[in-house]
Amino acid sequence: MKAVVVGAGIAGLVAARQLGLAGWDVELLEKSPAPRPEGYMMDFFGPGVEAAERIGLYPRLAAVAYHVEAAEYVDATGHPTSSLDYDRFARLAGGKVLSLLRPDMERAALAALDDVPPGRVQVSYGASVSRVWSDEDGVRVTVGGPPDMTVAADVLVGADGIHSGVRAQVFGPEEEYLRPLGMRAAAFIVTEPLLNARFRNRFVLTDSINRMAGLYSLRSDEVATFMVYRDSTGSPGHQRSGSPRERLRREFAGLGHAIDRLLELCPEHPYDDVVAQIVMPGWQRGRTVLVGDACGAVSLLAGQGGSLAIAGAALLGDFLGPVASPGGISPALAEYERRWRPLVEEAQAAGRRTASSFLPANRAQRLLRRWIIRATHLPGIDRLVARQILGRIAK
Numbered sequence: 001m002k003a004v005v006v007g008a009g010i011a012g013l014v015a016a017r018q019l020g021l022a023g024w025d026v027e028l029l030e031k032s033p034a035p036r037p038e039g040y041m042m043d044f045f046g047p048g049v050e051a052a053e054r055i056g057l058y059p060r061l062a063a064v065a066y067h068v069e070a071a072e073y074v075d076a077t078g079h080p081t082s083s084l085d086y087d088r089f090a091r092l093a094g095g096k097v098l099s100l101l102r103p104d105m106e107r108a109a110l111a112a113l114d115d116v117p118p119g120r121v122q123v124s125y126g127a128s129v130s131r132v133w134s135d136e137d138g139v140r141v142t143v144g145g146p147p148d149m150t151v152a153a154d155v156l157v158g159a160d161g162i163h164s165g166v167r168a169q170v171f172g173p174e175e176e177y178l179r180p181l182g183m184r185a186a187a188f189i190v191t192e193p194l195l196n197a198r199f200r201n202r203f204v205l206t207d208s209i210n211r212m213a214g215l216y217s218l219r220s221d222e223v224a225t226f227m228v229y230r231d232s233t234g235s236p237g238h239q240r241s242g243s244p245r246e247r248l249r250r251e252f253a254g255l256g257h258a259i260d261r262l263l264e265l266c267p268e269h270p271y272d273d274v275v276a277q278i279v280m281p282g283w284q285r286g287r288t289v290l291v292g293d294a295c296g297a298v299s300l301l302a303g304q305g306g307s308l309a310i311a312g313a314a315l316l317g318d319f320l321g322p323v324a325s326p327g328g329i330s331p332a333l334a335e336y337e338r339r340w341r342p343l344v345e346e347a348q349a350a351g352r353r354t355a356s357s358f359l360p361a362n363r364a365q366r367l368l369r370r371w372i373i374r375a376t377h378l379p380g381i382d383r384l385v386a387r388q389i390l391g392r393i394a395k
């Protein structure tokens with residue numbers, strides 16, 4: 001049996017590995033020329049932890065995790081206004097929370113393809129899928145050339161992210177499924193030894209209104225930066241006019257020296273996209289199935305994208321892996337969706353709750369956030385807040 005997986009992000013890599021381990025031949029096609037270096041820190045907890053332990057990926061992730069002691073809100077002079085104890089957060093999330101840089105997570109999933117017998121999974125970078133279709137023999141995809149190339153398979157796994165082209169071609173245009181949450185987010189990594197030394201082992205977040213910048217010191221002299229701001233247009237990254245760097249410099253002026261310095265060093269094309277969820281009535285059609293952000297993006301603010309990508313892809317492997325003939329494919333895909341959808345929907349509901357209070361719109365809301373963060377130190381309130389943030393995990 002052969003699968004073609006479109007997109008070598010976390011979901012695509014894990015799906016390819018699990019199918020390869022189950023004995024499938026897999027062609028994994030990724031449009032970027034190499035693993036993508038962009039992205040910020042992601043909290044890794046909940047279903048992804050269980051799945052990663054079960055499939056043997058956890059040690060690789062734990063090996064590249066960062067130790068975060070606190071999340072600290074600061075004013076424009078860099079003084080803390082409130083802070084959240086990370087160990088406490090970890091206990092409420094079931095004890096296992098890893099803080100991982102998105103590209104490190106992707107690299108760990110790529111390295112884990114070594115567990116698959118040689119030749120089973122072929123990974124092609126610089127392979128952009130431009131067309132997908134199916135016929136009675138299976139599925140076909142065209143990989144943009146020149147010259148164009150057609151790949152045939154028994155099943156097509158669309159793991160091509162929130163702006164999935166597989167979804168657009170098989171299920172309908174993006175506008176039908178993309179639910180913008182009224183914000184944009186950007187992420188980039190810069191080399192800045194002084195800021196790196198100043199802010200070690202903690203997330204630093206600006207305690208600002210209608211916009212928020214966050215930073216975290218990496219192991220080298222680098223600083224990972226994250227910026228979120230209100231945006232009602234809902235346009236995805238590639239559809240916004242103007243330079244994203246100039247937009248960020250405009251939006252984040254006046255937040256203090258550290259942020260000014262990061263904006264000075266910001267690359268010309270940082271990761272910059274709409275904060276949104278994908279909500280669809282069905283994730284599989286015939287022999288095509290979606291996984292990860294392509295079908296169930298929870299939004300960057302929920303922080304669980306990587307965890308859900310791993311858990312969903314592992315589950316897809318559980319159901320599709322044992323299938324030995326084309327007739328078994330559709331029932332296996334339906335079972336994957338039946339089992340996985342409720343958890344994704346719950347995480348999306350938690351993501352929407354987080355989004356609505358993520359950026360205070362005025363001083364009163366900012367005061368309320370400070371109060372809530374301080375209240376997390378009180379027994380009972382901590383569980384309540386964690387439940388708001390984490391969804392079912394803290395139940």
Ligand SMILES: Cc1cc2nc3c(=O)[nH]c(=O)nc-3n(C[C@H](O)[C@H](O)[C@H](O)COP(=O)(O)OP(=O)(O)OC[C@H]3O[C@@H](n4cnc5c(N)ncnc54)[C@H](O)[C@@H]3O)c2cc1C
Binds near residue numbers: 036294305
């Ligand atoms: C550059 C980048 C930075 C991110 N930064 C953050 C962050 O800081 N915090 C956070 O919480 N989440 C971030 N995310 C989202 C996060 O990666 C996902 O929520 C999560 O990892 C699930 O990923 P996924 O594998 O489903 O999709 P993605 O990570 O989006 O991966 C999809 C992959 O498909 C590839 N692809 C798309 N179209 C095609 C095509 N036509 N042909 C071939 N390949 C294609 C893309 O290049 C990409 O590698 C980021 C995503 C990206 C792409």
